[in-house]
Amino acid sequence: MNDTAKPVLRVGLPTGSLQEPTFALFAKAGFNISGASRSYKPSVDDPELVIRLLRAQEISRYVEHGFLDCGLTGKDWIENNGSDVARLCEMTFSKTSSVPTRWVIAVPEDSPIRSVRDLEGKVIATEAVEMTRRFLEQHGVAAKIEFSWGATEVKVPDLVDAIVDVTETGSSLRANKLRILETIMESSPQLIANHAALGDAWKKAKIDTLVMLLLGAFNARDKVGLKMNLPEMLLPALLEALPALRNPTIGQLATEGWLAVETIIDEKIVREIIPKLKELGAEGIIEYPLNKVVY
Numbered sequence: 563m564n565d566t567a568k569p570v571l572r573v574g575l576p577t578g579s580l581q582e583p584t585f586a587l588f589a590k591a592g593f594n595i596s597g598a599s600r601s602y603k604p605s606v607d608d609p610e611l612v613i614r615l616l617r618a619q620e621i622s623r624y625v626e627h628g629f630l631d632c633g634l635t636g637k638d639w640i641e642n643n644g645s646d647v648a649r650l651c652e653m654t655f656s657k658t659s660s661v662p663t664r665w666v667i668a669v670p671e672d673s674p675i676r677s678v679r680d681l682e683g684k685v686i687a688t689e690a691v692e693m694t695r696r697f698l699e700q701h702g703v704a705a706k707i708e709f710s711w712g713a714t715e716v717k718v719p720d721l722v723d724a725i726v727d728v729t730e731t732g733s734s735l736r737a738n739k740l741r742i743l744e745t746i747m748e749s750s751p752q753l754i755a756n757h758a759a760l761g762d763a764w765k766k767a768k769i770d771t772l773v774m775l776l777l778g779a780f781n782a783r784d785k786v787g788l789k790m791n792l793p794e795m796l797l798p799a800l801l802e803a804l805p806a807l808r809n810p811t812i813g814q815l816a817t818e819g820w821l822a823v824e825t826i827i828d829e830k831i832v833r834e835i836i837p838k839l840k841e842l843g844a845e846g847i848i849e850y851p852l853n854k855v856v857y
Contacts, residue, residue: 571611571759571768574625574633576618577602580751583655584634590779590853591772610768619689622647622754631759632769638665638728638749642693647754650773653780654750660783661730662748665690668715668740669724678744681705681724687717688726690746697746715740778854785852786832789824790844797821800842806831826855 575584575595585595588606595613598604602615614630621635622645632650640647654662667686669675675684678701687710688694694707710717714725715738724743729735732742753773759765788807792800800823801807810825823844827835832849839847 568609569764570609571765571772572614572629572631573611573772574614574616574621574630574635576621576635576751577615578618580618580634580636581615584751587653587655587776587779590782591775592853593775619643625754625756628756628758630756631765632753632755632772634751634753636663636749637752638663638690638693638747640752640754641747642690644692645754646757648757648760650753650755650769651777652750652752653776655780655783662750663728663730664748665693665726665728665746666732666735667724667726667743667746668718668735669743670719671739671741673719673723673741675724675743678703684723685721686724686726687714687722689714690726690728693746694726774856775854778856781855781857782852784829785826785855786829787824787826787850787852788832788835788847789822789850790839790847791815792821792823792842792844794819794821796843797823800839800844803842804835804838806835826852 575581581598585598588595593611594607596605598615604613604615606613616624618635619639621630621633622640622643624630625633625647626645637652640649654660667678667681675681678698681698681703683705685706685708686694687708689710691707691709698705708722710725714727715734718725718740725740726746727735728749735742753776755769760769797812806827807825810823813822813824815822836847836849
């Protein structure tokens with residue numbers, strides 16, 4: 563090994579439905595990843611990072627065994643694999659929404675199965691075999707659990723009695739005439755690290771920086787900055803009428819009796835709040851996007 567070689571942090575990122583929103587989050591954090599469409603070893607504009615694209619189902623195992631220093635994967639796969647890793651932060655995002663995904667037990671709409679107890683002796687198909695097994699054990703239920711390679715919804719009722727599958731809205735299950743019996747787990751992406759990597763001073767510092775920047779980018783999602791000028795005498799009325807403007811930054815303008823007001827608000831309320839600001843006497847109102855909000 564070359565002792566002069568610069569240290570690098572090996573980071574595992576998920577392929578599939580999480581890849582696009584993960585890349586977008588990394589870009590807002592300041593790390594631009596390219597070449598992912600052609601390789602599982604994409605480039606990143608930070609020479610201290612090495613990115614590897616892997617199935618989310620596998621990442622926690624590779625982090626646990628040290629092939630990766632850290633990685634981003636779902637809480638569900640960490641639990642299913644029983645991986646001994648350090649969990650650094652959780653960020654609820656996906657390709658379609660900002661709500662956790664759910665692993666649910668589903669049965670046909672007309673199935674006589676009405677409770678977890680009714681699964682005794684039944685056949686269940688799922689990709690999350692260990693998670694399902696532990697859940698049934700906790701409820702004292704013995705059932706046959708079969709690993710499913712995909713298209714799990716179409717296997718009931720012809721091949722199995724029930725499935726355990728992941729959903730965000732439940733729309734796909736309803737489209738396949740399935741009824742949710744029970745939620746096993748809610749899951750969001752988590753940034754995890756190898757314990758030995760955290761024992762290395764350089765790697766820990768790099769991981770801490772990565773966590774800070776990713777959380778900053780995550781906290782900036784769906785928020786915008788808003789600044790305006792306002793006659794000083796109108797400030798109390800503005801703050802009373804618009805409680806959404808929490809803890810604004812107030813500055814004195816060169817023009818006597820005028821203030822500069824700046825705050826961060828949810829983007830979804832901007833269209834309602836700007837007309838009210840104008841009515842209350844604000845001028846020079848500027849809305850601007852945010853890349854990071856670091857608390």
